[in-house]
Amino acid sequence: MQAPMPTAFESPLVVVSNRGPVSFLRGADGTLVGERGSGGLVTALAGVLFESDATWLAAAMTDADREVAATGRSIEVEPAGRAAFVDIDPARYDGYYNGIANRVLWLMHHYLFDLAYLPAWDMETRQIWNDYREVNQTFAKALDAERDRDPVYLVQDYQLSLVPQMLREMQPGARIAHFTHTPFSGPTYLRLLPVGMREELLRGLLGADILGFQSERWAENFLLSVRDTLRDVRVDVRRKRIDIDGRRVLVRAYPIALDPGPLRRTSGSAEVKQLRRELGAWRGDAKLLLRVDRLELSKNIVRGFHAYDSFLVEHPEWRGKVKFLSILPRSRTEIPEYQTYAERSLEAAAAVNRRHGGEGWTPLEVRTEEDYLGAVAAYGLYDTMLVNPIFDGMNLVSMEGPLVNKRHGALALSVNAGAYGRLGRHAIALNPFDVAETAEAIHTGLTMPEEERTRRARGLMRSVLASSPTRWLTAQLRDLDTVRGVARRQREVLEDGPLGFNGESAALDEFDGGLHRGDADDERD
């Protein structure tokens, strides 16, 4: 008799993303020194995946990563995971990453093309699409090399859209989930792509058994895009599934969540406490308005600065009484659109200071260096945090801030951030294109009565803690078993095991106590 297929819960996990959870450098003494990878995906997933005995493959970013890749081995990552690297030809990587991933797919999924002029596809587009295809193929081969362990493959994000179908062709029986961390643009906008690219992109994703998105809105956009583009597949929008090549694909929302533990530990560290003291001294008696974002187009930084300018015009009584700290590490600096956007953002910031500053008061400070600890320190002290992305898959900053803020700070949040679904009712909603409304949201946040601030801050924290990265992963594995027909009873027994939900209520209890502990901590600071 043939052995039953193991459940997803008892199978090894192989994760793949472009940027990995760790990257290596050679220390002065020649030893390998690991550094945590940056970005929302890593922040959200590293904990749960490495606790779950996963192997995580990513592109080699440094010479030391390439050395590791050359050994063909993986490296242990605490507490229970392994990291491995895929060495990609630098010439191909440029077309794949800077070209297609960041100039085409990122701009498309966030609706950022300047449509009067761009896109204008040319022969170079075809070439870089070929690079994208080749690099996706390299990743798929690296995943296929794991086939003897019969793992569950968890493919992450828009850089690797073609991997599921490529892997499916290598291993027709593979169990594959793909998760998109960005928005997914809808059928009309997707029609901007050359028709061949559009079809290849959708078919590439449809190689998976499960397609995960951050919100229902993006999942529905995917379903409608497939219905609009591919004639030979059956799309059931209501049941959120697609039948293709005799297989069923589930298209679902699995909103990602934060693991509160590491962030709270960082926030409570001696280094962050010191940074908080310094920041407190810099702020003085003023209220603190904060934003923390990568310096990048989808974050809507220019309109955010215009809104602050408008707030100061409409409410001159706030002159000298508020400071806007914008922590905006530079991102994707090799790409012209991103360079131009960074320049325009900094110009808009300078204009605010020229127009309103003086008499010892600088209304806006922009910090463009990478400074995670500085950001965590600032989370502790804001009175209002502005999160106004044009569109955003989820937005983890809007969850991190409320988790460690010590002043019952208000959150002014774009309705186009995936996080709005979870946090919206406790936040001050804003349309990211409405500068006047954003200015008013800043004012509402800064003048909100203490009782309301406290109620909303507690609501935000509860909403952040109501989910967890474990739940994100478990829901996908459960659906993978469902779509592959693995016995329900066997699964239920296993779900009580290491990936069960048992830790969550404890986390909430800890939070309720934590708010008070945080306040005390602030006084000590």
Ligand code: F6P
């Ligand atoms: O938002 C999705 C995401 O993959 C994040 O993890 C990350 O912040 C970003 O996109 C990719 O950034 P980078 O191009 O710097 O790797």
